[in-house]
Amino acid sequence: MRYSLRQLEVFVATAQDENISRAAAGLAMSQSAASGALRELEEQFGVQLFDRLGKRLRLSELGRQVRPQAENLLAQARAFEQSLSGDEVSGRVQVGATLTIGNYLAVPLIALFRARYPQADIALNVANTKTIAEQVAGFELDIGLVEGEFNHPDLESRPWRDDELTVFAAPGHPLASKAALSDRDLQSLGWIMREPGSGTRQTFERAMHGLLPDLRIVLELQHTEAIKRAVEAGLGVGCLSRISLVEAFARGSLVPLQVPARDFTRQLNIVTHRKKFHNAALRCWLQLCLEQGSGTLPTR
Structure with a gap:
């Protein structure tokens, strides 16, 4: 065998950190030892696994291709080691x-x-x-x-x-007691939303298809609890997973708004x-x- 598991460990760690010093520290090795192991691996096969950009190392096209195999070989080696030691699940x-x-x-x-x-x-x-x-x-x-x-x-x-989003507001909101919100009601609201790229935002935008250009997003926040606090403070209405709203609904600090014409399931x-x-x-x-x-x- 022309490579060692240690060389693969250095290769994978360097791919993750894009820096040989951090990779060496994570493996409890000296930087020179880690650099040597990586260099030997490349020289043994006459390949270049990384493109050198100053102190930063980026995977070459070959490096990207072989990384999954290296990851799997190391995982299988660790599994084999665990089996030998008698640790079935560790x-x-x-x-x-x-x-x-x-x-x-x-x-x-x-x-x-x-x-x-x-x-x-x-x-x-x-x-x-x-x-x-x-x-x-x-x-x-x-x-x-x-x-x-x-x-x-x-x-x-x-x-x-399965999951489902729920539109919600503070108990004193003018539409809190309305039996069902119309599209016109939805367009009149100020919305406090998760950021683009989140799954919650994706589901909300799908459910609001046809209305999005007319909706007024007043605030975008990355954290569920921050959105709930902002809605409690009367800054607007929100739309989050029902899972995250159960306790707030139970204590009455927030109330659900009924929007039967829109599908919020996911x-x-x-x-x-x-x-x-x-x-x-x-x-x-x-x-x-x-x-x-x-x-x-x-x-x-």
């Missing part, structure tokens, strides 16, 4: 989740996973759908739980669970890389998500 799973999922659904799943598999762990990264998809595609994350839609040739998306999805090796921990996390994904939505 290691860390890098999970990405969009805001609603990360704040309201992922934490109970992590608690259940840790209870079942105490030798394994979950690292959670919360971002919008676009960012999570890019990180799964770049092997920065093992799996993503997302609210939005995307197209990427290297990613596989499977349905996870599908939450699980995203994985088509070429990603699924070790025991990742398989168990995926199975747990699918088991729990059949739960019913909270009631209004």
Whole structure:
């Protein structure tokens, strides 16, 4: 064999960090040792895996092609090592989740996973759908739980669970007691929305098809709780997942507005890389998500 697992570790770490010093630090190696391992790997096969841009290293076209194989070889080697040590399910799973999922659904799943598999762990990264998809595609994350839609040739998306957005306002809003809002009502409102690129924004814009040019967006915020606080303060109305509004509706700090003419339903999805090796921990996390994904939505 003309390469070592250590060389592959250096290659993958450098691809992630785009910097040999940070890659070396992450692997507890000296910079010279890491540089030497990467140089030997390239020289042994007469290839260039990175384009050098000062201190920054970017994957060459060949580097991008072989990175998934290197990632999978390392994952399989770690799985083999775990089998030899008797640890059936161990290691860390890098999970990405969009805001609603990360704040309201992922934490109970992590608690259940840790209870079942105490030798394994979950690292959670919360971002919008676009960012999570890019990180799964770049092997920065093992799996993503997302609210939005995307197209990427290297990613596989499977349905996870149903969700629905709800339009809401402060209890004292003039339209709070109206039985159903018309399109004219929707056009008269000031909207406080999630940012473009989020799954919630995608679903809202799909539901409001035909009205978008006439809607008045008064504020865009990246955090669900900030939107809820702004609506409570009377700055406008919002539209978020019903999952995130259950407690506020129960205590009466926010109230739902009925919009029967518009479809706010959506599908939450699980995203994985088509070429990603699924070790025991990742398989168990995926199975747990699918088991729990059949739960019913909270009631209004």
